[in-house]
Amino acid sequence: MNKPEGQEIFVYVWEYVVKQEAQADFERIYGPQGEWVHLFQNGEGYLGTELHQDVSQKLRYLTVDYWVSQAARDNFREQFAREFAELDQRCETLTEKEIFLGDFVSRSPRPWPCGR
Secondary structure (H helix, E strand, O other): OOOOOOOOEEEEEEEEEEOHHHHHHHHHHHOOOOHHHHHHOOOOOEEEEEEEEOOOOOOEEEEEEEEOOHHHHHHHHHHOHHHHHHHHHHHHHHEEEEEEEEEEEEOOOOOOOOOO
16 A cells, blocks of 8 residues: 555554564564565555664664554554463563654655555
């Protein structure tokens, strides 16, 4: 799904510090073809996910999830609450720390970044 021209999109951002021994699993599960993306693709209004690795702290990552609106993300979370909780619980062992950085609205004029 492409971002409609001129429309704001909802952005959901998390920071993770990953356990060294779990780094490959984390990248696989949280990456562009990972389990989180596959789960989110069930939600109407999901646009894509980006995974970013810190240049100087190799075990620090950001995930940036894009939705057409906060309501679309919230509807997904309600509809797939059980599946979300199960995957979230399985992933707890991969990280030292998880920090919710916030909900944002993208005001960027550039085209949709994930090409989805």
